[in-house]
Amino acid sequence: MTEAAKSSFPTRALLLAALAWILPSFGHFLLGKRLRALGFALVMLTAFGLGLRLEGNLYRPVAGQPLSYLATLGAMGVGAPYFIARYGAGYRGTPEAQGFEYGTVFLLSAGLMNLLLVLDVWDIANGREEKA
Amino acid sequence: MSHLLLMAVYAALIGVFFSLLWRRGRREQTRLFGQIFLGMMIGAILLGWLMYFFPTGPAAPIP
Numbered sequence: 001m002t003e004a005a006k007s008s009f010p011t012r013a014l015l016l017a018a019l020a021w022i023l024p025s026f027g028h029f030l031l032g033k034r035l036r037a038l039g040f041a042l043v044m045l046t047a048f049g050l051g052l053r054l055e056g057n058l059y060r061p062v063a064g065q066p067l068s069y070l071a072t073l074g075a076m077g078v079g080a081p082y083f084i085a086r087y088g089a090g091y092r093g094t095p096e097a098q099g100f101e102y103g104t105v106f107l108l109s110a111g112l113m114n115l116l117l118v119l120d121v122w123d124i125a126n127g128r129e130e131k132a
Numbered sequence: 133m134s135h136l137l138l139m140a141v142y143a144a145l146i147g148v149f150f151s152l153l154w155r156r157g158r159r160e161q162t163r164l165f166g167q168i169f170l171g172m173m174i175g176a177i178l179l180g181w182l183m184y185f186f187p188t189g190p191a192a193p194i195p
Contacts, residue, residue, distance in 0.1 A: 040153075043148050050141065098133075099133060102138045109145075113149050116153065
């Protein structure tokens with residue numbers, strides 16, 4: 001790798017994006033967007049918490065069901081909360097629960113929203129932002 | 133928990149999220165929030181109402 005390529009490698013943006021993925025809205029917090037970070041954190045935690053409360057499906061890969069892989073990637077988008085719930089608490093969801101479908105939507109949406117935040121952090125860290 | 137309430141909570145969360153993500157300035161954010169929230173609520177109620185015209189099928193299998 002040349003010196004020029006080394007200096008243009010976006011280490012800081014990658015690190016921020018990784019942190020933004022692991023801890024929802026933490027990337028915006030580190031970038032100084034404190035109020036927005038707080039709003040995002042509230043939305044994300046409410047969606048994820050409500051999804052768990054409603055006993056929705058926290059997607060995991062199922063052999064022979066290709067869409068489950070895609071859904072798992074989406075649900076994993078929420079970062080640490082996914083792994084804590086799945087591996088730390090052994091959460092699976094309850095298909096018989098009344099709120100199962102709604103809970104699944106809340107859990108999946110939390111993951112997808114956080115993935116959008118990761119992209120936003122990437123853009124801000126690379127100087128592409130604040131047009132609106 | 134009421135399904136209508138859950139739908140409203142979901143629409144509100146999505147509205148807040150995208151208005152914070154896509155708009156700067158309180159006025160623009162409020163406007164986009166209103167558009168998303170009302171669009172989702174009215175759209176869902178309208179779609180639900182239209183589904184009365186379709187016959188009900190067997191219950192969905194539990195995954």
